[in-house]
Amino acid sequence: MEARMNHPVFVVPAAxxxxxxxxxxxxxLGVPAETIEMINLRASQINGCSVxxxxxxxxxxxxxxxxxxxxxxxAWRDAPYFTEAERVALELxxxxxxxxxxxxxxxxxxxxxxxxxxxxxxxxxxxIAITSINVWNRLNAATRQVAGDWKP
Numbered sequence: 001m002e003a004r005m006n007h008p009v010f011v012v013p014a015a016x017x018x019x020x021x022x023x024x025x026x027x028x029l030g031v032p033a034e035t036i037e038m039i040n041l042r043a044s045q046i047n048g049c050s051v052x053x054x055x056x057x058x059x060x061x062x063x064x065x066x067x068x069x070x071x072x073x074x075a076w077r078d079a080p081y082f083t084e085a086e087r088v089a090l091e092l093x094x095x096x097x098x099x100x101x102x103x104x105x106x107x108x109x110x111x112x113x114x115x116x117x118x119x120x121x122x123x124x125x126x127x128i129a130i131t132s133i134n135v136w137n138r139l140n141a142a143t144r145q146v147a148g149d150w151k152p
Contacts, residue, residue, distance in 0.1 A: 023129075031126055038076075042090050049140045050147035051145045053147070
């Protein structure tokens with residue numbers, strides 16, 4: 001495999017600066033780093049972004065995720081390894097990532113469950129993380145970035 005071009009954020013450094021700042025904006029707002037990495041991994045799995053699947057799997061391991069949790073992120077609904085707060089974060093990730101798949105992208109029951117586990121800053125951090133990783137996934141997929149070739 002070969003990338004179609006240099007990564008757009010390296011071609012347009014202002015984009016790297018802006019996307020990096022946006023990606024980090026939700027840090028410290030009440031969502032554990034491991035949950036953010038699960039969000040990043042799950043969206044990347046859905047979007048078929050091998051660069052981000054590799055990157056965020058490694059980041060989850062660094063955060064201390066067990067192999068069982070790491071392997072089960074794609075099948076979180078059927079695995080006993082996740083808290084209710086993590087489950088709603090993963091469900092929200094899937095819904096926002098696939099927002100065109102339903103008339104109401106985020107049903108009230110999911111929103112209400114998220115609001116029970118996270119305050120307004122926390123929900124904002126979740127949404128920023130989800131939308132941020134989706135931008136990175138789409139840039140990588142469009143330009144066919146290759147897992148293992150890209151280093152931060």
